Amino acid sequence: MKTSRRAFLDKIAGIGVISMVPALAHSQENNPTDTLKMLSQPYLQNLSSNGVTIMWTTSANCFSWVEYGAGNYTSKRAVAYENGLIQANNRVNKIRLPDLTPGKAHKYRVFSIAIIGYQGSKVLFGETVSSKMMSFTTPPLQEDEIGLVVLNDVHDRPQTIPQLLYRHGYTGSKPDFDFVVFNGDVFDWVSSEQQMIDHLIEPCTEIFASSIPFLLTQGNHECRGSFSRNITQYYDYPENRYYYAFDRGPIRFVVLDSGEDKTDDSVEYGGLSAFDRYREEQARWLEKEVASTAFQQAPFRVVLIHISPYHSGDWHGTLHCRKVFGPILAKAKIDLQLSGHTHRYAVHQADKDHPYPIIIGGGPLEGQRTLIKIQASKKTMEVKMIRDDDEVVGLLSISAKKA
Numbered sequence: 001m002k003t004s005r006r007a008f009l010d011k012i013a014g015i016g017v018i019s020m021v022p023a024l025a026h027s028q029e030n031n032p033t034d035t036l037k038m039l040s041q042p043y044l045q046n047l048s049s050n051g052v053t054i055m056w057t058t059s060a061n062c063f064s065w066v067e068y069g070a071g072n073y074t075s076k077r078a079v080a081y082e083n084g085l086i087q088a089n090n091r092v093n094k095i096r097l098p099d100l101t102p103g104k105a106h107k108y109r110v111f112s113i114a115i116i117g118y119q120g121s122k123v124l125f126g127e128t129v130s131s132k133m134m135s136f137t138t139p140p141l142q143e144d145e146i147g148l149v150v151l152n153d154v155h156d157r158p159q160t161i162p163q164l165l166y167r168h169g170y171t172g173s174k175p176d177f178d179f180v181v182f183n184g185d186v187f188d189w190v191s192s193e194q195q196m197i198d199h200l201i202e203p204c205t206e207i208f209a210s211s212i213p214f215l216l217t218q219g220n221h222e223c224r225g226s227f228s229r230n231i232t233q234y235y236d237y238p239e240n241r242y243y244y245a246f247d248r249g250p251i252r253f254v255v256l257d258s259g260e261d262k263t264d265d266s267v268e269y270g271g272l273s274a275f276d277r278y279r280e281e282q283a284r285w286l287e288k289e290v291a292s293t294a295f296q297q298a299p300f301r302v303v304l305i306h307i308s309p310y311h312s313g314d315w316h317g318t319l320h321c322r323k324v325f326g327p328i329l330a331k332a333k334i335d336l337q338l339s340g341h342t343h344r345y346a347v348h349q350a351d352k353d354h355p356y357p358i359i360i361g362g363g364p365l366e367g368q369r370t371l372i373k374i375q376a377s378k379k380t381m382e383v384k385m386i387r388d389d390d391e392v393v394g395l396l397s398i399s400a401k402k403a
């Protein structure tokens with residue numbers, strides 16, 4: 001959908017920071033505008049009661065913004081800026097909508113106008129593209145219940161996403177989830193933006209991601225390939241790193257990055273891995289996290305980590321995760337750990353090493369894929385692992401230690 005140049009002028013008048021001139025001969029061409037399109041529909045990241053990040057990618061360099069508002073109106077406008085400069089002349093957009101009202105439906109629409117060149121300090125604009133009107137709902141400040149679903153080890157089989165979600169993620173036409181977790185190894189190795197869009201972002205926007213957020217934890221296969229170092233540009237992680245914690249409903253989620261599965265000096269990594277140091281750095285952060293009030297006070301604590309420190313073989317990645325994370329997690333009153341990686345689904349009950357249950361999801365072949373569904377209230381957390389043929393292969397009911 002396109003908006004007129006006049007409408008655009010009216011819109012940016014409110015922003016008041018862009019100078020526009022007619023396109024002139026001999027201007028420096030940045031990119032052709034006759035092919036301007038959105039390479040992905042907008043998708044939500046990092047949704048909280050009072051904020052959300054909207055992301056999308058365009059085919060050419062643009063200036064982009066989001067129009068949004070609670071209820072039926074989209075009277076507010078958000079842009080990304082850094083060091084005082086509004087982000088422009090870029091393709092991958094990561095725009096935070098701040099100061100949202102908790103527990104409210106919001107509408108939004110994204111816009112991108114091509115930047116076809118610069119003439120001195122002046123910007124030359126081209127065509128505009130925009131999305132349809134989309135909507136999402138912010139969680140209330142007191143979110144008593146939460147539902148989520150977890151997929152893992154999709155391994156470049158994007159059809160798995162609609163198949164598992166449509167078969168098992170809905171009750172009627174209503175999604176059973178408030179967000180979706182991809183617990184690592186969505187890809188075999190990551191070579192291009194197109195792969196990222198075709199194999200994760202688009203399958204998600206086609207089903208839910210313009211109104212419901214998802215998160216991708218880093219699996220060992222996300223560490224591989226020529227585009228692996230670009231992955232975080234396409235998602236919004238707190239502090240731009242793969243390990244962090246957040247609250248949704250009664251659950252404190254702790255996301256850890258298990259890194260690669262082999263030693264850093266393995267010939268496959270070409271001397272470009274530092275996962276031992278990285279896991280040790282995470283362990284220092286984890287010590288602080290488990291001592292935090294948010295963690296201690298949460299009715300439930302769930303760990304998301306691609307390679308489980310236990311029951312995942314004896315390669316270096318598993319053993320090093322066990323060494324650096326194991327003792328901290330063992331003392332931390334964890335309620336549940338969710339992992340993937342082995343491709344063999346299993347429920348491992350609490351034992352002396354890990355005094356909390358560990359669920360490992362299956363994949364990536366048909367007949368071995370699983371969807372893990374969690375429904376939590378302040379008192380109980382119901383966990384169900386469903387195989388793709390509808391067989392329930394894991395079932396846990398966990399009571400809150402603290403409500």
Ligand SMILES: [Fe+2]
Binds near residue numbers: 184306342
């Ligand atoms: Fe893996």
